[in-house]
Amino acid sequence: MIEARLQKQLHGAEGDIALDLTLRLEPGRITTLLGRSGAGKTTVLRMLAGLTRPDSGRIVADRTVWFDSREGIDAPSQSRRVGLVFQDFNLFPNMTVEGNLRFALRPGQDSRAVAELLETTKLSRLAKRHPAMLSGGQKQRVALARALVPEPRLLLLDEPLSALDEEARVELQEELLRLHERRGFTALLVSHDRAEISKMSTAVLTLRDGRLVP
Amino acid sequence: MVIYFSIERSVKSMMDTDFWPPLLLSFRLAASATVLLLALGTPLAYWLALGKSRLRPLVHAVVSLPLVLPPTVLGFYLLLSLGPASHLGRWIESAFGARLVFSFGGLVIGSVIYSLPFMVHPIEAALAALPTSLAEASCILGKSRWETFWCVQLPNIRPAVLAGVVLSFAHTIGEFGLVLMIGGAIPGRTRVASIAVFNAVEAMDYGTAKRYALVLLAVTFPVLAALELYRRRSTQAF
Secondary structure, eight states: EEEEEEEEEEETTTTTEEEEEEEEEEOOOEEEEOOTSSSSSHHHHHHTTTSOOOOOOEEEETTTEEEEETEEEEEEHHHHHHEOOOOOOOOOSOOHHHHHHHTTTTTTTOHHHHHHHHHTTGGGGTTTTGGGGSSHHHHHHHHHHHHHTTSSSSSEEEEETTTOOOOHHHHHHHHHHHHHHOOOEEEEEEEOOOOHHHOOSEEEEEEEETEEOO | OHHHHHHHHHHHHHTTTTHHHHHHHHHHHHHHHHHHHHHHHHHHHHHHHHHHHHHHTHHHHHHHHHHHHHHHHHHHHHHHSSSTHHHOOOHHHHHHOOOOOSHHHHHHHHHHHHHHHHHHHHHHHHHHHHHHHHHHHHHHHTOOOHHIIIIIIHHHHHHHHHHHHHHHHHHHHOOOHHHHHTTOOOTTTOOOHHHHHEEEEETOOHHHHHHHHHHHHHHHHHHHHHHHHHHHHHHHHH
């Protein structure tokens, strides 16, 4: 269970927004975060991942405090064990597909996790290729597999499919659901696509004027 | 026939034991300065590109000084600050038993300062241009800043590092004013090739000057061309 109370003042192109929200992510479920562009969805994900510091609030993951402004606790991203899939993939260009996945292994983690994920995501035949030689859909599949290698407590998906064409998007949605069924991870997905939301998620949170509305 | 004798004379002159030491000293100086610049310039470039300190603009300006100041001015300041009359010079002499002015060590220090912007600027620019999301992706995967730098950032700015190495090496080979100020022209110790060319021209010995120039050109041009080709290929790969 991930519980967060987050406050953050945002200065966007369309004016200031005071983010003030409380969210609860049920274990093993995919929750979607919905909201118009510039509403602060990515900032919420970044705060959960430890990349952006909330002005105040508290984040607790399975009784471990990640952030508490009163107690002065702010666990670094490295120790939160969060997976984040970016819209623009963010694969390491200097590493092969396999190298990207290997880099994600935790110290002491069995390296068979890499082979298993390559197999599950049908990336084995692309293992020796560099990201520059992959299509958008393949890149995002690698990004998803890489994020899952360290077995994250929480998987954050920041519009991971929005840059892909229809065919690749549907294929990856199926892939994501298959992986979720097999691994049962907790995920927070940012998406604009209504069909995608109804297909992928079991709960929807809407972010409007800095607050979550039912 | 004339060409044959001319070549023979050139070869004989090159076999002269006094011919090679300035050239070897130049390459030794450039190699030493480049290795030191790589070790010092890379962390400095990282700090300038990605650090948060307010001192960064000031330090950037100091690093860039050799681009605008005449080498003789830098050499003059180094001569004053490292000389036996200065506190620093006296301290170095008492602590390490070494006098830096008119020595190879002094030339290396001077060259490092003189070529610092040529190493730091390309690396700094490349690090600043690298998407921060790459480092963030690495942090989220649990990697330390050092692992992120070593495994993600540094390999992805390899062409810039190579450019820094090439520029620093070439710049040190070609330096004259600063070397003359802090090293003088002591044969075998501080008389590098650029000074040997100057001495030869001063003595109206154009033949020797030409031969020094030819060797410098013959060695540096292919190295620069090969490195540039490699750099372009590396840039295309990403």
